[in-house]
Every structure is written in C-alpha cells, then in structure tokens.
Amino acid sequence: MRHRIVLPFAVALAVGACHVPLAAQTPTPGGPSTAAPAVAVSRIVTSASEDVEVTPDRAVVTFSVETRARTAAAAGTENARIQTAVLDTLRRLGIASAQLRTQGVSINPEYEYPKEGGRPTVVGYQAMNSIQVEVRQVAQIGPVIDAGLNRGATNVGGLRFFASSTEAATRDALKKAVAKARADADAIAEAAGGRITGVIQICSSPNTPMPMQEMAPMLTMRAMDKSAAPTPIETGTLRFTVSVEAIFVFSMR
Numbered sequence: 579m580r581h582r583i584v585l586p587f588a589v590a591l592a593v594g595a596c597h598v599p600l601a602a603q604t605p606t607p608g609g610p611s612t613a614a615p616a617v618a619v620s621r622i623v624t625s626a627s628e629d630v631e632v633t634p635d636r637a638v639v640t641f642s643v644e645t646r647a648r649t650a651a652a653a654g655t656e657n658a659r660i661q662t663a664v665l666d667t668l669r670r671l672g673i674a675s676a677q678l679r680t681q682g683v684s685i686n687p688e689y690e691y692p693k694e695g696g697r698p699t700v701v702g703y704q705a706m707n708s709i710q711v712e713v714r715q716v717a718q719i720g721p722v723i724d725a726g727l728n729r730g731a732t733n734v735g736g737l738r739f740f741a742s743s744t745e746a747a748t749r750d751a752l753k754k755a756v757a758k759a760r761a762d763a764d765a766i767a768e769a770a771g772g773r774i775t776g777v778i779q780i781c782s783s784p785n786t787p788m789p790m791q792e793m794a795p796m797l798t799m800r801a802m803d804k805s806a807a808p809t810p811i812e813t814g815t816l817r818f819t820v821s822v823e824a825i826f827v828f829s830m831r
Contacts, residue, residue: 620828621778622766626758627821628751634739634813637719640681641731642708650685650703657705660730667729668711671722677712708735720809739813751820752782759824767828776827783821 643661647653665678685705689698711726713719723734741747760774767774 619778620772622763622774622826622828623823624759624762624766624826625821625823626755626762627819628755628758629817629819630744630747630751631815631817632741632743632747633815634741635716636712636714636740636742637716637813638738638740639711639713639719639722639726640708640735641711641726642706642733642735643730644732645705646688646702647705648702650687650705653703653705654685657707661707661709664726664729664731665709667725668722671718671725673711673713673718673722677714679710679712681708681710683707716811716813719811723809723811739816741816744816748820752822755782755820755822756780756824759822760826763824763826763828767826770828772828772830774826775829778825778827780822780824783823 641664643657643664645653645657645660647656668678669675683706685703687700688702688704690701691698711722713722719737727734759780763774
C-alpha cells in the first residue's frame with residue numbers, strides 16, 4: 579500500500595488512471611483564457627488491493643476437424659461430414675446452438691517439391707474447420723471432449739475456464755479495497771492531528787482472470803481408442819487482484 583499527504587500548495591495531482599483536473603479556465607472578454615484561482619485543499623492519497631478467488635463453473639473448448647483429399651471438393655465434403663457428426667453429437671449432449679460458434683474454415687492446396695528443383699506440384703488439399711463450444715456445466719467438460727474426439731475431431735485446441743460469479747466477486751473485492759483505503763486514510767489523518775472530510779476521487783484497476791490451459795496433443799489420439807478412460811477435468815480456482823487508489827480531503831481538527 580502507498581500513502582501520502584498532499585498539503586494545500588499542491589493543487590493538482592495525477593496518479594495512474596486517476597486525474598484531478600487543474601483549475602478551470604475562465605474566458606476573458608476580448609482576451610485569452612485565464613486560470614481561475616485554485617482552491618487550497620490538503621489531500622491524503624492511499625491505495626489498497628484485495629485478492630479474489632472464484633471457482634470456475636463453465637468453460638470454452640475449441641475443436642478442429644482436419645481432412646485431406648486429392649481434390650478441394652472431396653476434402654471439403656469429408657470435412658463437412660465429420661464436423662456435422664461432431665455438432666450433432668454435442669447437441670444430443672444438451673449443447674444448444676447458441677453455445678456453438680464456427681471459428682474458421684479453410685481449404686488449402688498441398689504441394690510436393692521436386693528434389694532437383696523446379697515448380698512444385700499440387701498433390702492434394704487440406705480442409706480445416708474449427709468450432710468453439712461453450713460448456714455451461716463443469717461436469718460436462720470431460721464428456722464433451724470425449725464425444726467430439728470420438729466423432730472425428732482431430733484436435734482440441736484449448737480449454738479456458740470461466741466463472742459466472744466473477745462480476746459479483748469483483749464488486750465485493752472493490753468494496754473491501756475501498757474500505758481499506760479509507761481506513762488507512764483515517765489512520766493517517768488521526769496521526770497527523772486531523773480528519774478526513776471528503777473524497778475527491780477513487781480509481782479502480784480490476785484484473786480479469788483469463789487463464790488458458792492447453793490440452794496435450796496426445797489427447798487427439800483418444801478418438802481411436804474407444805476403451806480409453808473418460809477425460810478427467812480439474813478446474814482449480816481463478817485468482818486475481820483488484821486495486822484502488824483514493825484521494826481524500828484532509829482537514830485539521
């Protein structure tokens with residue numbers, strides 16, 4: 579935590595995102611603007627932070643289907659068939675259409691380069707289709723991953739955890755941080771023989787948790803092994819910190 583007392587001769591203060599404007603500019607008829615007299619105010623500046631910990635209750639999973647064929651049409655058709663099977667399976671698990679979003683579709687030629695040099699030859703085409711799935715129940719994450727792989731998805735690109743309680747937890751932490759900053763300001767004012775009589779400005783800087791956990795590449799092989807054990811999922815907790823910086827009015831008793 580950082581604290582300081584600003585005496586009356588300091589009429590302007592800027593701290594990080596906080597900004598206390600300078601004295602207002604008053605236009606003078608027929609002449610340039612002039613600064614209005616600054617009001618002498620003693621200030622105490624304090625900062626405080628509060629840690630937040632929430633348990634994830636939802637996640638986003640990204641599936642990709644990759645296919646290859648001699649022609650672009652064949653690669654695209656096979657890719658569409660597999661991706662449709664993946665989507666149909668996810669819907670049967672209770673995943674609504676609003677929770678499914680196509681991230682990207684591409685079909686690209688594959689080349690063979692002559693050893694002796696020269697122009698490359700197109701030997702086939704690769705089709706790629708990626709979808710993002712929002713899973714709103716933690717217990718569904720493992721079954722969703724297994725279902726997608728077993729229906730032909732060739733890669734699970736990433737797993738991100740979220741918590742629906744993050745917003746409420748952040749606001750509660752901000753309240754506690756402000757209370758800490760005010761308590762520190764009161765203590766400083768009392769020690770200096772004065773008291774806090776008002777608040778000039780409070781700025782916050784909440785940090786949003788965005789942890790990413792990449793699934794291991796070997797997970798894609800589960801699509802070939804029907805007897806494999808279900809994918810275990812441990813969500814852990816999301817931790818982050820919110821901070822506030824406050825400027826209080828300080829007066830002697």
